[in-house]
Amino acid sequence: MAPRDTDHPPVTRAMRATRGHAAEQAGIDRRRFLAAASGTFGALLLAACNSEGPKSAQSLLEFAEAKNETVERALLRHTSMDVPRASAKIAGQHFPAYYVSDSVPIWDESTRGLWRLKVDGMVKRPLELSLADLASLPRIGYRLDHFCVEGWTAVATRTGVRLADIAKLAGAQPGAQYVDFASFDDDYHESWDIDSAMHPQTLVVYAQDGHYLNPSWGAPARIYSPVKLGYKNTKYLTRISFLPARNGGYWSDRGYEWYGGV
Amino acid sequence: MKRHHAVVRITHWVNVVALTIMVGSGLRIFNAYPAFARKGGTFCCYPFAGRAIPANLTFGGWLAGARNWHFAMMWVLVANGLVYLAFIYLHGEWRDLVPRRGVFHDSWQMVRFYVTARKDHPRQGKHNALQRMAYFSMPLVGILAVITGLAIWKPVELSPLTNLLGGYVWARYWHFLAMVLLVVLTIGHIFMVFTVDPYSIPSMITGRYREDLSPEARNARPLVHLLPSSATKAPDGSARH
Ligand code: HEM
Numbered sequence: 001m002a003p004r005d006t007d008h009p010p011v012t013r014a015m016r017a018t019r020g021h022a023a024e025q026a027g028i029d030r031r032r033f034l035a036a037a038s039g040t041f042g043a044l045l046l047a048a049c050n051s052e053g054p055k056s057a058q059s060l061l062e063f064a065e066a067k068n069e070t071v072e073r074a075l076l077r078h079t080s081m082d083v084p085r086a087s088a089k090i091a092g093q094h095f096p097a098y099y100v101s102d103s104v105p106i107w108d109e110s111t112r113g114l115w116r117l118k119v120d121g122m123v124k125r126p127l128e129l130s131l132a133d134l135a136s137l138p139r140i141g142y143r144l145d146h147f148c149v150e151g152w153t154a155v156a157t158r159t160g161v162r163l164a165d166i167a168k169l170a171g172a173q174p175g176a177q178y179v180d181f182a183s184f185d186d187d188y189h190e191s192w193d194i195d196s197a198m199h200p201q202t203l204v205v206y207a208q209d210g211h212y213l214n215p216s217w218g219a220p221a222r223i224y225s226p227v228k229l230g231y232k233n234t235k236y237l238t239r240i241s242f243l244p245a246r247n248g249g250y251w252s253d254r255g256y257e258w259y260g261g262v
Numbered sequence: 263m264k265r266h267h268a269v270v271r272i273t274h275w276v277n278v279v280a281l282t283i284m285v286g287s288g289l290r291i292f293n294a295y296p297a298f299a300r301k302g303g304t305f306c307c308y309p310f311a312g313r314a315i316p317a318n319l320t321f322g323g324w325l326a327g328a329r330n331w332h333f334a335m336m337w338v339l340v341a342n343g344l345v346y347l348a349f350i351y352l353h354g355e356w357r358d359l360v361p362r363r364g365v366f367h368d369s370w371q372m373v374r375f376y377v378t379a380r381k382d383h384p385r386q387g388k389h390n391a392l393q394r395m396a397y398f399s400m401p402l403v404g405i406l407a408v409i410t411g412l413a414i415w416k417p418v419e420l421s422p423l424t425n426l427l428g429g430y431v432w433a434r435y436w437h438f439l440a441m442v443l444l445v446v447l448t449i450g451h452i453f454m455v456f457t458v459d460p461y462s463i464p465s466m467i468t469g470r471y472r473e474d475l476s477p478e479a480r481n482a483r484p485l486v487h488l489l490p491s492s493a494t495k496a497p498d499g500s501a502r503h
């Protein structure tokens with residue numbers, strides 16, 4: 001093979017002559033050297049493994065989360081729509097059920113009276129909508145992906161009312177930069193930025209896959225938008241509040257990103 | 263002359279920290295759903311579905327902790343990578359890393375040498391042909407990891423990108439494969455550094471390197487001729503550079 005680097009110093013005869021000795025002499029030291037090196041690495045790894053990392057890093061992580069929120073808000077477009085792959089099957093009965101109460105939350109009319117969805121906060125006309133009221137509002141249906149924070153996705157058709165339509169109906173005021181979605185699933189709630197809430201695919205959903213919601217999917221109504229991760233989409237909805245400031249959320253207060261955009 | 267410029271040395275070790283945290287936290291995120299299939303669907307190409315990565319190989323403690331680390335460290339990884347690539351482009355170091363004509367032939371000669379089918383270490387410049395291929399592909403795979411990562415971070419807002427990669431499920435799979443490839447390259451890299459040219463470790467810290475201890479000078483294969491013999495150091499020091 002022809003040398004490719006003419007500027008490289010040639011290997012001297014003296015150096016070649018010594019090759020045979022090096023390996024034998026190396027024996028012990030090489031082993032010691034490798035043991036020490038791998039020991040150090042192992043110790044470092046064990047110290048770091050499966051931990052949450054140093055507490056002192058927490059403020060840095062919070063700083064990064066705030067910056068990420070700025071980026072995510074800048075990326076949000078009301079024109080970017082979720083369109084599931086044509087080949088993606090509806091999850092149907094495989095769609096996971098999820099709630100934070102001990103058992104499936106069911107609205108008990110005998111103790112709580114008729115279910116109503118309250119719309120309040122910074123609105124000109126606070127509302128109390130029954131399921132029939134919701135069903136009489138302009139209906140919109142989408143086949144949508146659901147993006148779970150855990151990494152799985154599932155496709156379902158969602159039918160309901162655009163939150164933007166409800167905001168118009170209630171006369172939400174310009175100062176309302178945040179919206180909080182509360183539920184009767186214990187103290188579950190999540191608050192959003194107004195831009196995500198007004199996305200055309202953000203719906204107050206009362207039907208999934210063509211049927212009224214069943215209790216494990218959030219009956220009688222839930223919020224759903226593909227621009228937010230699953231945990232931001234409150235099920236078992238009772239109240240939509242337009243607010244001047246953010247109001248945290250069930251998982252947001254427990255360490256998950258507050259913005260949780262998709 | 264330093265073997266590695268300070269910018270290369272610093273970005274190299276920042277990258278080691280950032281990438282380790284990215285891989286560890288990524289695996290912890292993966293463990294929340296260690297599979298690829300859409301709910302109610304199937305996925306052709308991952309035989310280990312449902313089996314979690316051992317917790318000791320993960321970082322972040324829990325899903326939210328791992329996500330917070332992952333989404334913070336990604337900026338460090340990207341910024342550091344851009345500084346490295348911009349530097350080696352402007353400063354000329356890329357010439358030692360881009361595969362040259364005949365790199366496959368030269369790599370084959372390196373393999374033959376390593377398996378003792380060939381006696382003499384092939385002539386090389388700063389890096390041998392196998393190193394060139396590894397060091398060149400690492401940034402490429404890194405870029406792939408970043409792009410696929412963006413696609414699964416924002417599958418709605420960046421849907422053109424996600425769709426280009428075959429949709430969310432496939433983009434997530436490509437992201438996983440890019441990680442696996444980076445880990446494999448890195449393990450090979452670390453193994454070769456320690457078994458062939460441990461003398462290059464100081465060169466990645468202080469920049470100093472003794473050419474008379476280069477793998478070519480020692481005719482070193484993995485674990486063979488690892489330590490210099492005393493005779494390597496010529497009495498008049500003429501073998502040193
Ligand atoms: C603890 C782990 C690591 C150690 C001990 C290590 C050590 C080294 C050493 C000693 C060199 C210089 C080689 C020479 O001068 O011939 C080097 C170069 C390099 N390493 Fe690593 N490395 C590690 C991890 C990584 C990782 C994780 C990556 C990226 C995925 C990486 C990518 C590179 C690249 C691209 C070069 C060539 C740099 C250049 O010349 O511009 N290394 N490494």
